[in-house]
Amino acid sequence: MLKIGLLGAGRIGQVHAVNIVAHPQSELVAVSDKFDDAAQNLARVHGAVVRTSEEIIADPAIDAVLIATSTDTHADLMEAATAAGKAVLCEKPVDLDLKRAVDCLARCKPHGKPVMVGFNRRFDPNFNSLKSAFDKGEIGKGELLSITSFDPAPPPVSYVKVSGGIFRDMAIHDFDMACWIYGELPEKVTAIGSSIVDPEIGKAGDFDTAITTLEFSGGRMAVIKNSRRAAYGYDQRIEFLGSDGLLAAHNVLENTVEIITRAGATKAKPEHFFLERYAKAYQIEWNSFIEGVEGDTELPVTLQDGINALIVAEAAALSAREGRTVDVAKEIPA
Structure with missing residues (x-):
């Protein structure tokens, strides 16, 4: 059972939360959002706790994070999460700046943790x-x-x-x-x-x-x-x-x-x-992420795909x- 931290409790974060909770091999344990009410509401619905993104990433008991925050935070959060030993599923795009996205790949890769970009289609x-x-x-x-x-x-x-x-x-x-x-x-x-x-x-x-x-x-x-x-x-x-x-x-x-x-x-x-x-696509996307992480196989959408x-x-x-x-x-x- 993978313990999951959800970063971002907006519209797409809510979709992902449902799929995390529904999967038999993942448990939503913590939620963060810059708007506290959104985080509190989503955490209450799914029996999770509200923490900051930094706290979630630093917690060794959390195995993976799903990043559904604003685009300008994606690269920083991916780098921090992989450095902390966590698997990552991040919504697209990696960043709005191509150079920053390439730098993100270079910084995440040495940690050897799986990173998947959310091209749900x-x-x-x-x-x-x-x-x-x-x-x-x-x-x-x-x-x-x-x-x-x-x-x-x-x-x-x-x-x-x-x-x-x-x-x-x-x-x-x-x-x-x-x-x-x-x-x-x-x-x-x-x-x-x-x-x-x-x-x-x-x-x-x-x-x-x-x-x-x-x-x-x-x-x-x-x-x-x-x-x-x-x-x-x-x-x-x-x-x-x-x-x-x-x-x-x-x-x-x-x-x-x-x-x-x-x-x-x-x-x-x-x-x-x-x-x-794309409701079904989001569900299958999460299933594929869990299968890849637990099976230690290459994820179907890589960080390089996001850069491409x-x-x-x-x-x-x-x-x-x-x-x-x-x-x-x-x-x-x-």
């Missing part, structure tokens, strides 16, 4: 099945990957200003998916963006709508479409064209009922937001800013 059963089918050769050579990722509504501008931008904050999930499916970093990145959903997002220096094209070795490509607004719900789809066929993972709908009458056919909308859409996604995000941001294609190896030192 890899654990979605549909996307995971698509990846498995590709790896088995079901569509032959993969040639054109298309990823659609639309949020139902834009975040507050106050969040946008500290998020790191659409490429580091939102599209980074899709960059990780593309690298994971193809099994490598892209060679070139071209991105365009605009603020057509909310002009205030543009005034804050960010985009709310973006298209990124990734060029992989051998001429293989990926096209990623991002928007902060899809009025019908949370739109999450993948299509993958190969030499022998097509793989497709469609939206998860609110229900499976379809109404068919003389007038036509209707069915439910996509799940409204990521908490509903950030490399692509950096390239996309540079491309959109300067209106040109970016050569990743030459222009994004990591």
Whole structure:
């Protein structure tokens, strides 16, 4: 039984707490948050105690920590936790600054403790099945990957200003998916963006709508479409064209009922937001973390994977800013 400390009691911390408690091999023993009420409420629900992050990390009785705090704290907390001999699952991104993320890997690695980055979409059963089918050769050579990722509504501008931008904050999930499916970093990145959903997002220096094209070795490509607004719900789809066929993972709908009458056919909308859409993925993610730590095997999403996604995000941001294609190896030192 692994004793777990949860750092961060916000929305995503609450999701993780449920999965920690539900797993037969993990016990949530302590919670921290900069807002004491949030920590107290979550600890009370799950029978844990409230402590500071520093106290949790320093406690030798705690085996692992799950980091669900603000992005600017991730690297520091990972370094402190691994130095204290703890396994770590940390929400994405590693950091908003690529150099800081690379430094974090260099500082964590010597301690030899497992570190997993929370790219939860890899654990979605549909996307995971698509990846498995590709790896088995079901569509032959993969040639054109298309990823659609639309949020139902834009975040507050106050969040946008500290998020790191659409490429580091939102599209980074899709960059990780593309690298994971193809099994490598892209060679070139071209991105365009605009603020057509909310002009205030543009005034804050960010985009709310973006298209990124990734060029992989051998001429293989990926096209990623991002928007902060899809009025019908949370739109999450993948299509993958190969030499022998097509793989497709469609939206998860609110229900499976379809109404068919003389007038036509209707069915439910996509799940409204990521908490509903990826509930199962978060559960499988935690299961995978526990299996890796207890089995002393490599975790399925490494700190290097987190850096790779950030490399692509950096390239996309540079491309959109300067209106040109970016050569990743030459222009994004990591």
